[in-house]
Amino acid sequence: MLALHARYRGRSTHRAELVRRSAEALATLPGVGEFERLGVEDIRARVETPESLCDTVMALLSDGEWALGLGVTDAAHDAAEAATAALGRAARPGLVRARVLPDATGTAGGDIAAVFLLLGQVLAKRSLEGREATSLMRTGMNQIEAAERLGITKQAISQRLRAAGWQAENAGWQLAVNLIRAAQKATPEEG
Template sequence: MFSLQARYRGRAVRRAELVRRSAEALATLPGVGEFELLGVEDIRAIVDTPEALCDTVMALLSDGEWAVGIVVAPTISEACDVPLVRSTRAGSVQATVLPLGGTFAQDISAAFALIAHVLAKRTFEGREATSLMRSGLNQNEAAAELGISKQAMSQRLQAAGWQAETAGWRLAVNLLIQANQHAHNSI
């Protein structure tokens, strides 16, 4: 069972509206449940799969103004009983795996720290190129969509750290699968 918690750490004037709109947009991602609004800056949702969880966390990290908490627990009630992220700074992820054991939580947080670093260094062109690739287009299709050559697309993806992002995403998914198996084997 995966629970995602996020706290808006940005400086938007209309925080409550921004948080509500963000929750609505994130809930449209495949495998993501309805987000619960918890006060002005906090949201929480149950997420079905590790892949959907990684996609949602990356969307929040790309924005750069959210502190993210991930809870892996045997049941929904246990996943929702973990307090919201309090001290985590924007652009970082704090993981909790219940029952406690092993280094799963630290490893998951570390994988997302590496991904966040890659995402933070990205230019507008790099975000544009990787977004198209993440949506399922191949390099030729993405290049055509942007009106650039395949070589220019390849250069944008390389500069944007596309290979590091996909490797980090796969690592995070694998760690979440292992943590979920640990949580379920403990009951």
């Protein structure tokens, strides 16, 4: 079972509306459930797959104004509660914490959080052009299609993707998926 707890830590004067709109938009991602509002700044949802969880985390990290708690649990534990416990009270923008229950090694949550810390650094250094290019690639376009959509050459899209850290993002995303999947396998379902 997987869940995400997100807390808005930005400076918007209309934070309640921003959080509401963000929850609605995120709930349209494949495999993401409806977000429960836990207050003005907090939203939480259950997520179906490691890929869906990673996509949602990446979307929030790209924004740069959210702190995140992730819950990975077996059937005996509530993933949503684990996500909230992982986040805790003190949360700064870009922070990702994960709680895996049960965690025989005691390291799974820290490993997952570490990958997202590194991915957050890649995303934070990205230019507007890099965000446009990687956004198109994330939808499944190839470089030629993305270049045509942006009205630039294939060489230009390739340069934008390289500068944006596209390969590092893909490698980090896959590592995060693998770590979450391994944590799920280590938390046996009750039958």
